[in-house]
Amino acid sequence: MKKVLALVLTLVLAFGCTSAFAAASIEVETTYTDANLDVVTEIAKAFTAETGIEVELIAPGSEYETVMKTRMSSGDLPDVWETHGWAVKRYSEYLASLNDQPWVSRMDPSAASIVTAEDGTIYGCNLTQSMGGCIYNIDVLTEAGVDPAAIHSLQDFYDACEKIKAIGKVPVYIGGKDSGNCAGFMAAIASAMLTAKGNKYDQGAALLDGSFDWETYGTYVMQEVANMVNNGYINTDFTTADTMAQCTAVGAGDCGFLWRHAQNITWARQYVPDANLGFMPYPSFSGEGMAFMAGEAYCLGINKETEKKEEAAKYLEFVSRPENIEKMCRATGALPGFTDVTVEGDYAIDAFRKAQEMYADVVEYTNLFDRQYFPNGMWGVMGESITMVVMDPTETGIAAAVENLKVNYQEKKEADGK
């Protein structure tokens, strides 16, 4: 009797351990947390209700990139994951081609271009777009007598900084404890000096072919940052302030500007609900052009080796429906990446639309600077180098930061085989 019982229990256990009776499920890794994660969860539940396919959401929060790098190195990638700005440069060798998906034709051309490789393969479903620019506190600028519509060049911007400084506020706030904020700042300055319309040195081609002269032009860029520090335009708690601090600062009117993507407007208003904020493109050196830096926000890719490709494709089709994209835009403050989605009445998106009108004659849309001109893996190095200059805005600090950028750029370019 005992033997029969043992055999039955073993069989039950064996079947329990297999997926023979399990409902179909897919594993989805997301960057979102808190209220944004609630929206992702709500959409996933609606998907399960419609298709019967379970969605296991994994949300490692601020450790997302670290977790994904670990999962890539151990060959343990989820079925679907957010590419978080790296659909082509980092993840393309692990992602399935999405060219044949039904929603591709609905993707906004600018959103599609970011997730499309040189050979035309589409690696991501770019549901919402992140838009980098300058966030400003309208009340602070009004008090300082600064008209944002009159800012086009870096010099215009510095003049505005002087006026803001004169009323005792911090002109530009950077949460330098979080490296991404520093990297984003460097991307904007480097773009204004080297590559964007109205730049000073026109170094895009040299950056791409590897002939970029770091000692000359790299130093010019870092000198510009050092000048901002030496002129007192950057917050003194740069090294210890985090993203929450920078959003609170711009929301509460402690500073004039924040150089970061528009989602920071949504976060700032979560901390300071009545914050009066505006948005504008990054100034260029000459003022001839101004740039919004577009990137992936909520962008999903499918693991090319997953056995659940069909289920994963169904998930992307479901999430890309206009009503779901709209929900994500409202929750995160990101712009829709699909042409058939319009979002009305969202503070951050409305601020972006106003900026589009205000700067219609000069604005251009560029990819994130490092995604376009740097080899893979420079984002962290950019953040580290900006920190070096802010901590030591002398010739020594500038030279050390330029050397750090140069060595890593060359090493990573060699590793990329480009």
Added chain:
Amino acid sequence: MKRRYRQMNWFYLPALLVMLLFVAYPFLQTAQISLMRWNGYGKVRTFIGLDNYISMFKDANFFLSFRNTLIYGICCTLLQNVFGLALALLVNSRFKGNGLVRTIVYMPIMIAGVVMGYIMYFFLTFNRGILNDILLVFGVQPRDWLSSPFYAVLFITLINSWQYVGNSMVMYLAGLQNIPTAYYEAAAVDGVSTWQGFRHITLPLLIPSIQTCVITNLIGSLKLFDVIVSLTNGGPGHSSQSLATYITNRYFVAEKAGYAAAIGVFTFFFIMILSNVLNRYFAKKEVQY
């Protein structure tokens, strides 16, 4: 008898397998990666021999992290043991509120290190930080405490010591309660003072507890990670990095997995040698009773 011994050997086999799987195998993999140039996730790995180790000994930030690691290791161990023993002596005596003191001292251990770091960050941060708000009431101007490398390292040391002092207290308390009271009674008859009793009876008989506390505190502090990441993220710059946080920084931020692995191998051998030296030292000091 031999057969019985052979059978006994099977009992430690599971532990051995776990050690091989979760310690030896990852270590060998780390050692292998340390000889490569690899970004940590890509499919291309290039063998570069000992270049990562050579770069390590030329890297000023590595030495800074190593110095900080020693500071965290030595200072936290000292503070935790001195205050842990003092608190154990206090709660080993009878007084009203003894249980409350034990609970309050032990409570911080129940908070995750990373959460403790964030709590302290909100306490020490420049804008709207609690400490600055309190100081402002007394007319002291706000200060960006964590922007100073000295204060950043100091606060990390103090926070980590405070958080884990309860652990040492509990271990010392167990050691104190194992000392037979007959020794103290005999000493009292001989007219021995409290200090002499502590110096010649308590301390020598506490050597096993001291050994355990010092080794575990030292290893824990040398591997300090979570409080640093949440409080300063290794900053300003790399000023408060420990070897553990610097390894993570090089691996995931700079995307230099081979280099990070080389520092990992160095850290492993450093902690192993130090622990062995301390173990041998305390083994000599141990007394039988």
